[in-house]
Amino acid sequence: MSVAKKDYKRITTQSLIEMKANAEKISMLTAYDFTMAGMVDAAGCDVILVGDSASNVMAGHETTLPITLDQMIYHASSVVRAVKRALVVVDLPFGSYQSDPKEALRSSIRIMKESGGHAVKLEGGSEIKDSIKKILHAGIPVMGHLGLTPQSIYKFGTYTVRAKEEAEAEKLLEDVKLLERLGCFAIVLEKIPAALAEKAAKSVNVPIIGIGAGGGVDGQVLVIHDMLGMNNEFSPRFLRRYLNLYEQMTGAIGNYVADVKSSDFPNASEQY
Structure with missing residues (x-):
């Protein structure tokens, strides 16, 4: 029996949990500026992620590691000003939460107060559980992120699929359940086998959002620049x-350059 889709005027963390319970897939895209965020929101996307991928697509860095907390707050502020419906989730950048739960809380508070974002996202499982607890105890919603975690790229040494081996797969499933117990409202699973991601999604009541994790999860996320074909050098299997x-x-x-060079632009109707 199908369940009628609820018309959400504003997406909240509770909305996403309801959507999973009603078997309604969740759409999520990145955005980093006012104009793009406004279009993503107007198109009906449920969640906008202000991702640390801004380090790559906006600043041209090779990895996500160089972006700072101040820069993430700047991007998030720009996005929040454009959004009327979507839930805005902001990545905590590398170095702002891993070493000290108190630092993790300070970073999260700055994001919430200075950007107006609705939630934060952290990469990792049991290794960062104390930081997640600290943030949640302050009333700040947390989205988890497991599988391929780009902030750990120098540890992994490659962007290949994670959790293909049994031990890593078992730890991922344990971490998914741990993040739910801690109180995370949703979890991103990146670049893991589809069967494992589906198993993880069925093991918890919170939504599992996939990127390169197959169709058996509760929603999907892509980087907006990749999805729109603005980046023509990035072609992983999971990208449409x-x-x-x-x-x-x-x-x-x-064409603009040619028209300027030829004096075709501006023409008589395009001047005062």
Whole structure:
């Protein structure tokens, strides 16, 4: 028996848990600025992630590690000002929570107060449980992130699929259940076998959002620049491009340049 979709005027952490209970898939995309966030929100996306992937797609760094807390707050503030419906989740950047639960709480408080974001996301399981507890005890919602955790790329040494071996798969399942027990409202699983991700989703009541984790989870997330084809150098198996904006935008810019050079722009109707 199908369940009618609820028309959410504003998405909250509780909305996502209800959506999982009603077998309604959750849509999630990244955004880092006012204009893009407004379009993502207007299109009906449930969750907007202000990801530390801004380090890559906005600043051109090779990894997510260089982005700072101040920079994340700047991006998150820009996004929040555009959003009317979506839940805005903000990544805690590398170095702002791993070493000390008190530092994790201070970082989270700064994000919530200075950006107006609705929740924070942290990478890791049992290793950071004390930081997660500290943040949750302060009343700040936490989204977990397991599997391929990009902030640990130098530990992994590669961006290949995680948890293919039994020991790592078992630890992932344990961490999923731990994050639920601690009070995380949702968990991102990145680049793990689809069967394992589906098993994880069925083992907990909180939503599991996948990226490269198959279709058996409760929702999906992609980086907006990848999904729109603005980044033409990144082509993992899990990515579906819905546009090829790289070609369309460079073509349009090229036409503009040509029109300026030829004095075709501006024409008589485009001046005062």
